[in-house]
Amino acid sequence: QKEVEQDPGPLSVPEGAIVSLNCTYSNSAFQYFMWYRQYSRKGPELLMYTYSSGNKEDGRFTAQVDKSSKYISLFIRDSQPSDSATYLCAMSAAGNQFYFGTGTSLTVIP
Amino acid sequence: AAGVIQSPRHLIKEKRETATLKCYPIPRHDTVYWYQQGPGQDPQFLISFYEKMQSDKGSIPDRFSAQQFSDYHSELNMSSLELGDSALYFCASSSSGGVQETQYFGPGTRLLVL
Numbered sequence: 359q360k361e362v363e364q365d366p367g368p369l370s371v372p373e374g375a376i377v378s379l380n381c382t383y384s385n386s387a388f389q390y391f392m393w394y395r396q397y398s399r400k401g402p403e404l405l406m407y408t409y410s411s412g413n414k415e416d417g418r419f420t421a422q423v424d425k426s427s428k429y430i431s432l433f434i435r436d437s438q439p440s441d442s443a444t445y446l447c448a449m450s451a452a453g454n455q456f457y458f459g460t461g462t463s464l465t466v467i468p
Numbered sequence: 469a470a471g472v473i474q475s476p477r478h479l480i481k482e483k484r485e486t487a488t489l490k491c492y493p494i495p496r497h498d499t500v501y502w503y504q505q506g507p508g509q510d511p512q513f514l515i516s517f518y519e520k521m522q523s524d525k526g527s528i529p530d531r532f533s534a535q536q537f538s539d540y541h542s543e544l545n546m547s548s549l550e551l552g553d554s555a556l557y558f559c560a561s562s563s564s565g566g567v568q569e570t571q572y573f574g575p576g577t578r579l580l581v582l
Contacts, residue, residue, distance in 0.1 A: 364510075392570065401472070401558055401573035402511065446510060455524050456501075456571060458510035 361385055364447055364459025373468050377434040381447035381459045384428065388449040388457075391423050393432045396444045396461065405445075406432065437466045470495055472561050472574030480580045481549050489544040489577045493561030499523065500542040501571055502534060503558040511558055517542055518564065549581045 364381045371377055379393075389410055394402035406421040408414045408430075414421045420433040430449070434441055447459040473492040481487050493500050499518045503511035504527075513526035517536035528534070531549075536542045540561075546553060556578050560571035 362510075394573070399556075399576075399578070401575045404570055404572060407570050455513050455516070455526060456511075457513075460508075460510045 360460075361457040362447060362449060362459045365462055366460050368463040368465060370465045370467060371437055373437060373439060373466055375437050375466070377437050377441070377464060377466075379432040379434075379445050379447075379462050379464070381430050381449075382428055383430075383449060383457075385449075385451065385457075386425075386428065387451040390450045391421070391430050392448040392456075393419075393421055394446040394448060394458075395441075396446060398443075402446055437464075439466045439468050441466050472559055472572055474557075474559050474574040474577050476577060477575065478578050478580075480582065482582050483549060483551060485549050485581075487546045487549060487579060489546070489557050489559075489579075491542045491544070491559030491561075491574060493540050493542070493559075494563075494572055497561035497563045497572075498540055499562045499564055500536055500540065501560040501562075502528075502542070502544050503560065503573075505556040505558060505576070507555075509555075514544070546579075551581050554579055554581045 391408045393406040396402045411425045418435045422431045444461040446461045448456045501516040502514040505511045514528040516524045520536045534544045556576045558576045560573045562571045
């Protein structure tokens with residue numbers, strides 16, 4: 359079993375929709391939770407970073423962490439065609455190694 | 469703002485050849501990480517360096533080695549290349565003085581082994 363599970367999609371939504379992306383994990387030592395956006399043939403771009411449980415909002419993006427359920431989410435409001443990309447969750451314990459989800463491919467249709 | 473720089477961006481090699489990938493971290497970042505991402509796969513952690521010392525090791529094959537230099541740039545040396553080494557290789561950097569867990573990725577080097 360992978361440390362981090364993420365539904366690969368693909369996910370297709372109309373422009374303006376609210377998108378919900380999720381990851382589950384098994385390692386209760388994880389404390390740092392990140393969401394990366396990766397466009398085709400590009401490097402992952404850090405979107406959101408959260409430490410421990412709670413919510414964090416940045417513009418149209420909201421990240422939620424529920425450590426009791428070992429579940430994290432990324433919400434995208436008013437989705438735009440430019441949001442079309444692969445979204446990777448990543449997490450780590452107090453150390454260097456990141457564990458990534460497999461990524462969810464999102465397409466926002468104009 | 470300056471980002472992580474990787475070179476070359478694309479590389480084609482034949483089996484059993486060697487390759488060297490270079491990574492230049494964001495200025496004042498002292499930690500470098502290497503990842504391998506196969507087609508449709510998530511990035512797999514290979515190895516990391518902090519202040520020129522290896523700090524963590526993941527699924528890096530014995531045929532690969534890496535080091536970090538005094539200017540904090542890092543090189544990943546790959547020998548006896550195999551077809552299965554074809555992948556995107558990402559370098560990421562972070563600052564121990566900042567939020568260490570936020571790693572910033574470079575654009576990647578796409579390696580094709582024929």
